Amino acid sequence: MTSAPTALTALSPSASAAESPLRLSWRRFTQNRFAMAASAVVLLFLLMAIFAPWIAPQDPNDSDLMRRLQAPVWMEGGEWAYPLGCDALGRDLLSRIIFGSRVSIFIGAAVIFIATAVGVVAGLLSGYLRGWVDTVISRVVDILLAFPYLLFAIGLMAMMGPGLQNIILALAYKEWVIPCRLVRGETMALREVEYVEAARAVGGSSLYIMAREILPNILSSVIVVSTLRMAHVIILEASLSFLGIGVQPPTASWGSLVADGRSFIWDAWWVSTFSGVAILLLVLAINVASQGLRDAFDPRLHE
Known part of the structure; x- marks a missing residue:
């Protein structure tokens, strides 16, 4: 009669050990309350960007000089139709912030997608093939890292001109070196492990080994x-738009909104403040969520 509970108890550790690493990491992430709250904020901004035409109370480009620098709703002269007030051209500030989220999130996602794709390929080639391939890629990375990121982007924008496509290219030109350095280091560590040597011994091609044996093991990092x-790319985009060489009017951008209000910071503080708060909230939420992902999915922290 006492053997059944003992058997069940013996089975429970093995069942726990059988839990997949991905599911275990996800469970650790969901137990992090700060990371989950930050993820909810990021999701809220994402939904706001997707459904901007339906949730914005006004046309973001519709100007009314009679409402120039109108105060927020809780101040004298404010009204609910323009809850955060208006800018210097009488445009609804809340609507422009909502549509500005589309620009910031789209540029951030586009730059990261391009830079990660290029950086992963370059890092795999550099770390696995070594030799002259590693030398060439490493020297290019060193040259790009020698330039401050913002100054490098400003120089490229000055040559290419302002615009949405150009700002994506200007930021992606240097952003790829970050994932490249990470993937190169991880690949150099994994190229000598047993399962990679076994794949090489049975005749696996370099492309097969990089794509099927190495890449899946570094993907979480x-x-x-x-x-x-x-988050860093969003700040850089806002900086370029603030300087007037990023997204051009009348397209709403958080950086340009902050720049538009700097001349009225004492009399109409809301023009710059609310846009700056939006940048702060999104960047802080992305950073906290990313830290939670690192704590949950990095196996070296749980050895």
Whole structure:
């Protein structure tokens, strides 16, 4: 009669051990309350960007000089139709912030997607093939890292001109070196492990080994770093738009909204403040969520 509970008890550790690493990492992530709250904020901004035409109370480009620098609803002269007030051209500030989220999130996602794809390929080639391939890629990375990121982007924008496509290219030109360095280091560590040597011994091609044996084992690190870098790209886009060489009017951009209000910071503080708060909230949420991903999915932290 006492053997049944003993058997069940013996089975429970093995059942726990059988839990997949991905599911175990996801469970650790969901237990992190700060990371989950930050993820909810990021999701809220994402939904706001997707459904901007339906949730914005006004046309973001519709100007009314009679409402120039109208105060928010809780101040004297404010009204509910324009809850966060209006800018210097009488455009609804809340609507422009909502549509500005589309620009920031789209540029951040596009730059990270391009840079990660290029960086992963370059890092795999550099770390696995070594030799002259590693030398060439490493020297290019070193040259790009010698330039401050923002100054490098400003120089490229000055040559290419402002615009949505150009700002994506200007930021992606250097962003790829971050995942490249990560993947190169991880690949150099994995190219000598037993399962990679076994695949090489049975005649597996370099392309097969990189794609099927190495890449799946470093993908979680790449995702975490790419998510973290998206916050940095959003700040750079806002900086370029603030300087007037990023997204051009009348397209709403958080950086340009902050720049538009700097001349009225004492009399109409809301023009710059609410846009700056939106940047702060999104970047902080992405950073906290990325840290939670790293803590949950990095196996070296749970050895």
